[in-house]
Amino acid sequence: MKKGLSIYPATTEMSGIRLRNTHFHVINMMLFLVFPLLLLSDAAASKSIIKSLPGFDGNLPFVLETGYIGVGELEAVQLFYYFIESERSPKDDPLVLWLTGGPGCSALSGIIYEIGPLSFDYAKSSGGGKPVLALNPYSWTKIANIIFVDAPVGTGFSYSTTWEGYHVTDTLSAAETYEFLRKWLVDHPKFLTNPLYVAGDSFTGIVAPIIVQEISDGNEVGHQPTMNIKGYVLGNPRTDYEIESNSIVPFAHLKALISDKLYESFMKNCKGEYLNPDQSNASCMEDILAINECIGNLDNAQILEPTCKDISPKPVALKWDPRFLIADDADILLSSPRDPGPWCRNYNYVYIYMWANDETVRDALHIRKGTIKDWRRCNKTLAYSYNVESTVDYHRNLTKQPYRTLIYSGDHDMVIPYVGTLEWIESLNLTIKYDWEPWFVDGQVAGYAMLYADNAQEYITYDLTFASVKVRTGISSANCLI
Numbered sequence: 001m002k003k004g005l006s007i008y009p010a011t012t013e014m015s016g017i018r019l020r021n022t023h024f025h026v027i028n029m030m031l032f033l034v035f036p037l038l039l040l041s042d043a044a045a046s047k048s049i050i051k052s053l054p055g056f057d058g059n060l061p062f063v064l065e066t067g068y069i070g071v072g073e074l075e076a077v078q079l080f081y082y083f084i085e086s087e088r089s090p091k092d093d094p095l096v097l098w099l100t101g102g103p104g105c106s107a108l109s110g111i112i113y114e115i116g117p118l119s120f121d122y123a124k125s126s127g128g129g130k131p132v133l134a135l136n137p138y139s140w141t142k143i144a145n146i147i148f149v150d151a152p153v154g155t156g157f158s159y160s161t162t163w164e165g166y167h168v169t170d171t172l173s174a175a176e177t178y179e180f181l182r183k184w185l186v187d188h189p190k191f192l193t194n195p196l197y198v199a200g201d202s203f204t205g206i207v208a209p210i211i212v213q214e215i216s217d218g219n220e221v222g223h224q225p226t227m228n229i230k231g232y233v234l235g236n237p238r239t240d241y242e243i244e245s246n247s248i249v250p251f252a253h254l255k256a257l258i259s260d261k262l263y264e265s266f267m268k269n270c271k272g273e274y275l276n277p278d279q280s281n282a283s284c285m286e287d288i289l290a291i292n293e294c295i296g297n298l299d300n301a302q303i304l305e306p307t308c309k310d311i312s313p314k315p316v317a318l319k320w321d322p323r324f325l326i327a328d329d330a331d332i333l334l335s336s337p338r339d340p341g342p343w344c345r346n347y348n349y350v351y352i353y354m355w356a357n358d359e360t361v362r363d364a365l366h367i368r369k370g371t372i373k374d375w376r377r378c379n380k381t382l383a384y385s386y387n388v389e390s391t392v393d394y395h396r397n398l399t400k401q402p403y404r405t406l407i408y409s410g411d412h413d414m415v416i417p418y419v420g421t422l423e424w425i426e427s428l429n430l431t432i433k434y435d436w437e438p439w440f441v442d443g444q445v446a447g448y449a450m451l452y453a454d455n456a457q458e459y460i461t462y463d464l465t466f467a468s469v470k471v472r473t474g475i476s477s478a479n480c481l482i
Contacts, residue, residue: 046067046068046069047065047066047067047068047187048065048066048067048366049063049064049065050064050065050066050364050365050366052364053118053133053361053364053365054130054355054358054360054361054364055130055131055132055133055355055361056118056133061087061135062084062085062087062117062141063084063085063090064082064083064084065082065083065084065085066080066081066082066083066365066366067080067081067083067366068080068081068368069081069180069183069184069187070183071176071179071180071183072165072176072179073165076160076161076162076164076165077153077158077160077165077176078153078158078159078160078161078368078371079149079150079151079153079158079176079177079180080107080149080150080156080157080158080159080367081107081147081148081149081150081180081184082107082108082111082147082148083145083146083147083148083184083188084111084116084117084141084145084146084148085141085145086141086142086143086144086145087117087139087141087142088142088143090145090191091190091194092194093143093144093145093194094143094144094145094194094195094196094197094230095144095145095146095147095191095194095195095196095197096140096144096145096146096147096196096197096198096199096233097146097147097149097177097181097196097197097198097199097211098110098115098146098147098148098149098199098200099149099151099177099198099199099200099204099207099208099211100114100148100155100200100201100202100204101200101201101202101203101204101238102155102202102203102378102379102382103152103155103173103203103207103382103384104152104154104155104378104379104380104382104384105155105202105377105378105379106150106155106156106157106356106375106376106377106378106379107148107149107150107151107155107156108148108150108156108352108356108375108377109352109377109378110148111148112352113348113352114201115139115140115141115146116136116139116140116141116146116148117135117136117139117141117142118133118134118135118136118139119133119134119135119136120132120133120134120348120351120352120355121133121134122348122351125351130354130355130358131351131352131354131355133355145191145194147181147184149177149180151173151176151177151180151207152168152172152173152176152177152382152384153165153166153168153176154166154168154379154381154382154383154384155379155382156372156375156379157365157367157371157372157375159368159371159372166382166383167383167385168382168383168384168385169384169385169386169387170206170207170210170385170386170387170388171210171387171388173207173384174207174210174211174214175214177207177211178211178214178215178218181211181215181227182218182223182224182225182227185225185227186224186225189225192225192226192227192228193228194228195228195230196215196227196228196229196230197229197230197231197232197233198211198212198215198229198232198233199232199233199234200233200234200235200237201234201235201236201237202235202236202237202238202416203238204234204237204238205234205236205237205238205239205391205416206237206238206239206386206388206391208232208234208237209232209391209394209395209398210388210391210394212229212232212394212398212403213394213397213398215227215229216229216398216401229403230403230404231403231404231405231406232398232403232405232406233405233406233407233408234405234406234407234408235407235408235409235410236408236409236410236413236415236416236418236421237407237416237421238416239390239391239392239395239416239421239424240389240390240391240392240420240424241275241389241390242275242276242389242390243390243392243420243423243424244416244417244420244421245274245275245420246272246273246274246275246420247417247419247420247423248274248295248414248417248420249263249266249272249274249291250263250272250417250419251414251417251418251419251420252291252294252295252414254419255303255412255414257294257295257298257303258290258291258294258295262287262290262291262294265283265287266284266287266288266291269281269283269284269287270284270287270288274288274291295414298414300413300414300415301413301414301415302345302410302412302413302471303412303413303414304412304471305344305345306343306344308344308345308346308347349377352377353375353376353377356375357374357375392424392427392428395424395428396427396428398462399428399430399454399462399464400454400462401462402461402462403462404462404463404464404465405462405463405464405465406464406465406467407421407425407464407465407466407467408447408466408467408468408469409421409466409467409468409469410468410469410471411447411468411469411470411471412471413471418468421466422466425452425464425466428452428464430452430453430454430464431452431453431454432450432451432452433451433452433453433463434449434450434451435450436448436449436450437449437450439467445470446469446470447467447468447469447470448467448468449465449466449467449468450465450466450467451463451464451465452464452465452466
């Protein structure tokens with residue numbers, strides 16, 4: 001027996017029994033605490049440090065790790081990730097779990113087109129050769145360690161060894177991502193004390209709050225490892241479909257896309273109901289048709305940019321649904337941009353398809369051969385079931401924790417309008433600490449922000465910042481990529 005375990009003197013047979021019982025009790029307790037960690041760490045061994053990538057000249061000036069972590073029953077689901085250490089101070093800077101929207105849009109899209117350290121040099125890539133990579137001077141990895149994960153399964157390079165593994169719901173996706181994060185932290189213990197934030201954009205607004213709730217609940221019941229969760233960050237987040245759909249018309253009115261007269265008529269005849277109007281109300285349906293004529297030919301994700309696909313509203317099963325105003329955002333794959341014709345953001349996606357489906361790139365990233373035939377930026381064929389209509393209650397419950405939350409919205413996004421986001425934030429009944437004020441970049445107004453707090457709890461400090469982002473056409477931002 002190791003020194004320090006004995007608490008009873010072994011002087012009699014009875015004391016020896018007591019000693020052995022104590023020994024077994026301590027060992028059992030140790031196994032109870034350690035065994036789950038052993039199970040968690042077992043599948044986290046598949047990882048590689050990537051020194052260079054095809055298309056990038058020289059060694060990467062940052063630490064890039066890729067790998068797989070198995071989750072779910074028998075770890076059939078293998079989630080692929082990219083981890084990039086902070087370029088400033090990895091041991092001190094926050095750890096961020098970044099989830100790209102969709103569902104089904106790859107983490108690589110987040111790295112290249114959103115917040116990561118790499119982008120394409122379009123001038124050098126447009127000659128017909130292999131895509132050329134360049135550094136992004138505005139990468140969030142300048143100040144944070146970021147895990148980009150291909151979730152849910154079927155996204156990017158993530159895969160399942162069983163057909164059943166591909167059937168995912170909102171809550172199951174959140175549970176699997178939570179399991180992924182636990183296993184990742186067990187395998188990377190030096191980041192356990194870093195402040196942890198869950199972040200993402202677009203559809204991530206559904207799964208991210210559930211994941212944060214899973215982390216919070218797990219910490220309370222003693223799940224290992226304990227996570228140093230400090231809050232979450234969401235950009236143009238899908239949160240409540242009814243609120244967001246019904247905010248499209250007020251947004252369109254604020255942006256002068258429909259007239260005062262039409263807006264007032266709609267509010268009178270339809271009572272603000274755009275998602276589920278009374279179809280027997282002829283005046284209301286006439287107003288909706290007029291509204292659709294005004295906004296139906298816009299790029300709803302960025303109303304200042306040209307629309308690149310033909311879209312038209314159409315009923316399904318005789319039921320009106322404004323989702324059919326939103327263009328199918330399947331990627332346009334063109335060998336070169338149209339000439340003449342408008343610049344379209346989707347034209348830039350051709351490069352990532354060429355790059356990610358190149359065998360030399362897959363070898364460099366250590367992608368398991370035979371697992372993914374054709375990489376897609378956004379997988380539209382996921383076996384995904386939407387079982388969470390709204391995450392407002394999750395946000396409300398999280399206000400009971402000492403978290404910091406940032407919700408930001410591009411001010412020209414009509415898919416998830418900022419006015420709808422503000423509506424559900426207001427429903428949390430928080431106290432406004434700082435009202436609508438400008439924030440600045442290089443002395444220029446970059447948007448507007450509000451700070452909310454929950455002062456009802458004596459010992460818990462929760463705050464939520466809402467920020468609008470002033471977006472102009474041609475500038476890549478999280479609100480107009482998905």
